[in-house]
Amino acid sequence: MQFQGRLTKAGTTALVGATLRVADAGEGGATLILTRADMAGSTPVTIAHVLPKVGGGDLRLRLSTGDVLRLPADMDTAPLERFFPEPARLGSWLTRLETVGWRGVLLLSVLFLLALAGLRLAIAPAGDFLARLIPDTLVERASGLVLAQLDLALLEDSRLPDETRQRLTGEFERLRLLAPPAFADTRLHFRHAPAIGPNAFALPGHDIVLLDELVTFANDEDVVLAVLAHEFGHVVEQHALRQIMRSAVVAIAVGMIVGADESVIEEIVGFGGNLVLSSQSRAFELEADHVSADWMQRLGRDAGALPRFFSKLQQECGGLCDGGGLLATHPSFRNRIEALTN
Ligand SMILES: [Zn+2]
Structure with a gap:
């Protein structure tokens, strides 16, 4: 031959x-x-x-x-x-799908779905396991880099009055006292970002970004504190890092199935960046909501502030905030209000 x-x-x-x-x-x-x-x-x-x-x-x-x-x-x-x-043999096996006929495609689809179901179950534990292996110093460096990238692309210096920032920094100090010692060094960054709207987010390390737009929109310091406590919940539970490692597991697994090369690494990096802003899983959101409710109560502050904020977003921002854009993968406000008030 x-x-x-x-x-x-x-x-x-x-x-x-x-x-x-x-x-x-x-x-x-x-x-x-x-x-x-x-x-x-x-x-x-x-x-x-x-x-x-x-x-x-x-x-x-x-x-x-x-x-x-x-x-x-x-x-x-x-x-x-x-x-x-070995891996290429698998890859070419997939690219030759068209030659195996519809019965073959059907059989392969079923096998693929079964493999996917198995993979789905493995993603979270495997990602969380990897997240624990990453040294803190590396996470902190990555977190700083992500913030630097966001500063270049999206974020501007805060325009809040100094007095407001000082007051919020003071409130944030009280949250730090409630955090486990390993997270007591968590930093609050003030930024202005009209393109994003009323929001705050946690980076993979010990960094929380609060946007001016949220402070102005909420117009209620209990609400701002509740949102910061929510983001602190993401930090102490290491949600961003765990989410990134989970997506890395997906990318690596996909790479193993369809044939890996350097582009997988690019995928992971690009994916990671997007996730910071948009893609916290539903379970993570609800977990952070509960940290917020718990800490607000311990501080003797209004535990109803977060549900109140969700109602306000729902009313004034409507479907735009509750299903699209940056909050797309968050659970709906109604679910979150129910989870907090039950
Ligand atoms: Zn969140």
Whole structure:
């Protein structure tokens, strides 16, 4: 069995004709033999890596010699697949879905859904386990970098009067006293961001960002404190980091199924950034709501402030805030008010 293609020699861009041949049983069984047009004789090789196919293009194989062999897209390369390294074999198995017929697609879909269901159950514990392995110093550095990125892209310096900021910093101190010692150094950052609207968020480390727009919109310091306590809940439960590690687990698992390369890492990084602003899971939100209610009570402050804020958002911001934009993945306000008042 012969496969004729073109070979890019390791470290060059020069192309030469080459043939890959499956050795006969007499020649040592199932090995591959490479013959190059520019060299006499032939060498046994293995396939080190199957390069990702670019839009129906040639199949590109990196061989154990470092050379890259291109085989035409229309060539039947299926008999070569048993020589592919493990993950690529899985990947090509998926890209060939169209050749297996509708029964095959149906069967594969069911298997895929079952695998996905299994994966779903594993995501949270695996992500949380990874989150515990990340050293604090690294998390703190990442948190600072995320804030620097947000400052470049979205956030401006706070325009609140100094007096207001000082008062809120004083209130925040009281929250810090309630936090477990490991989180007592949590910092409050004031920012202005008309594009985001009334919001506050916790970064992966010990950082909370409060937007001027929330302070102005709420117009009620118990509410602002309740929101800060909610964000503090995200910090002490390490929700942002756990969420990022959970999405990393998803990206890695997807990579293992469809064939991984560097883009997976980019995916994780991009994903992580988005998550900070938009994608706290429902369970995390409810957990943070309860930390807020608990701490407000311990401070002797109005425990009804957070539900009041949700009602106000619901009334004045309506569907816009309760289903779209930055709060898209939060539980609906009605659910959260119910959870807090029951
Ligand atoms: Zn939240």
